[in-house]
Amino acid sequence: MYNSKIIGLGHYVPENVVTNDDLSKIMDTTDEWIQERTGIQERRWAKPGDGQSTFTMGLEAAKKAISNAGIEKEDIDLIVFATLSPDYYFPGPGVQIQEALEIDTVAALDIRAQCSGFVYSISVADQFIKTGMYKHILVIGSELQSHGIDKSTRGRSISVIFGDGAGAAVLTREEDLTKGILSTHIHSEGKHALELATEAPGMGTRWVTDIIKENDPNDFSYHPYMNGQFVFKHAIKRFSEVISEGLQKNNLEVSDIDMLIPHQANLRISQFIQKRFGLSDDQVYNNIQKYGNTTAASIPIALSEAHEQGKVNEGDTVVLAAFGSGFTWGSVIIKW
Numbered sequence: 192m193y194n195s196k197i198i199g200l201g202h203y204v205p206e207n208v209v210t211n212d213d214l215s216k217i218m219d220t221t222d223e224w225i226q227e228r229t230g231i232q233e234r235r236w237a238k239p240g241d242g243q244s245t246f247t248m249g250l251e252a253a254k255k256a257i258s259n260a261g262i263e264k265e266d267i268d269l270i271v272f273a274t275l276s277p278d279y280y281f282p283g284p285g286v287q288i289q290e291a292l293e294i295d296t297v298a299a300l301d302i303r304a305q306c307s308g309f310v311y312s313i314s315v316a317d318q319f320i321k322t323g324m325y326k327h328i329l330v331i332g333s334e335l336q337s338h339g340i341d342k343s344t345r346g347r348s349i350s351v352i353f354g355d356g357a358g359a360a361v362l363t364r365e366e367d368l369t370k371g372i373l374s375t376h377i378h379s380e381g382k383h384a385l386e387l388a389t390e391a392p393g394m395g396t397r398w399v400t401d402i403i404k405e406n407d408p409n410d411f412s413y414h415p416y417m418n419g420q421f422v423f424k425h426a427i428k429r430f431s432e433v434i435s436e437g438l439q440k441n442n443l444e445v446s447d448i449d450m451l452i453p454h455q456a457n458l459r460i461s462q463f464i465q466k467r468f469g470l471s472d473d474q475v476y477n478n479i480q481k482y483g484n485t486t487a488a489s490i491p492i493a494l495s496e497a498h499e500q501g502k503v504n505e506g507d508t509v510v511l512a513a514f515g516s517g518f519t520w521g522s523v524i525i526k527w
């Protein structure tokens with residue numbers, strides 16, 4: 192039996208910065224409204240036609256994480272890719288990474304747990320390492336949101352929130368069971384699936400041919416829908432529960448947390464959690480101000496940045512926590 196530990200991190204965001212003022216030119220919104228409700232000042236949106244995709248951004252982040260880990264790509268035994276915005280309906284981008292890295296026939300799988308995708312992926316990778324089946328696992332979270340959202344005033348409560356980007360981590364074995372990933376905790380509640388969802392195209396519900404046949408100008412089922420206040424209420428409840436669950440499992444106190452990296456859903460949610468747990472500003476990392484909500488990419492981007500900035504160090508207790516569409520939620524407790 193082993194623990195797993197993160198030995199490499201990397202992230203990538205498109206160059207194109209879109210400010211709140213930029214958005215106010217294409218929809219009825221204001222910098223003031225967006226900042227007040229979400230804390231977001233700007234986000235990155237890949238430019239249409241510039242060739243960037245969930246896969247290409249994920250690949251950039253992955254290359255950085257592999258280099259940062261100091262391993263060869265050939266050392267990787269498994270690729271786990273989290274996204275809600277794959278390049279193809281199928282297959283998922285995991286296999287595109289396998290092909291691009293030229294790592295012959297290595298296993299690749301995709302995780303569909305939306306904003307909780309990275310936490311779920313870490314949990315999956317952790318199980319493979321614990322049992323000894325694999326030694327090095329590449330975990331990627333990447334999203335290209337900007338091409339799928341409704342950028343008119345009709346879609347403003349969603350489109351102002353989401354951004355593009357990718358983050359990646361390399362996990363390996365840790366023989367000292369008091370170090371590395373101490374535990375992961377993942378949950379779901381499918382009864383709220385359609386409170387935050389993109390319904391179409393779906394094989395079981397409405398396929399592309401139905402949408403084209405009906406040609407209904409009021410059909411927006413292929414854009415994300417979010418019941419914002421409902422999501423907000425559940426997010427703060429589940430974030431709190433799953434952080435507490437992780438701490439209790441490891442006999443840790445809130446004061447033991449050196450760094451909490453919450454999924455960057457909304458700055459107001461992070462601030463609520465910070466206040467509820469009585470954490471100081473130094474104990475919580477937020478970068479939603481610069482990138483918006485990048486769903487499965489948000490935690491690895493934030494973790495990679497925090498690590499680069501020297502805010503995550505050996506011996507630190509690091510907590511990752513996520514909540515998102517599904518609903519899904521989870522946490523990871525790490526002794527760095």
Ligand code: COA
Pocket residue numbers: 219220221224225228229306347348349351417418419420422423426456457460484514515516
């Ligand atoms: N700019 C200006 N006005 C906007 C707007 C925008 N981008 N989006 C919505 N509005 C308007 C609404 O039309 C509404 O107007 P009305 O009162 O005239 O009807 C008003 O602002 C309030 O809308 P509402 O949806 O009630 O706002 P809210 O306070 O709930 O804030 C969210 C909306 C989305 C910011 C908030 O619900 C939220 O953060 N939810 C959680 C989202 C989240 O974290 N999702 C990711 C989970 S992983």
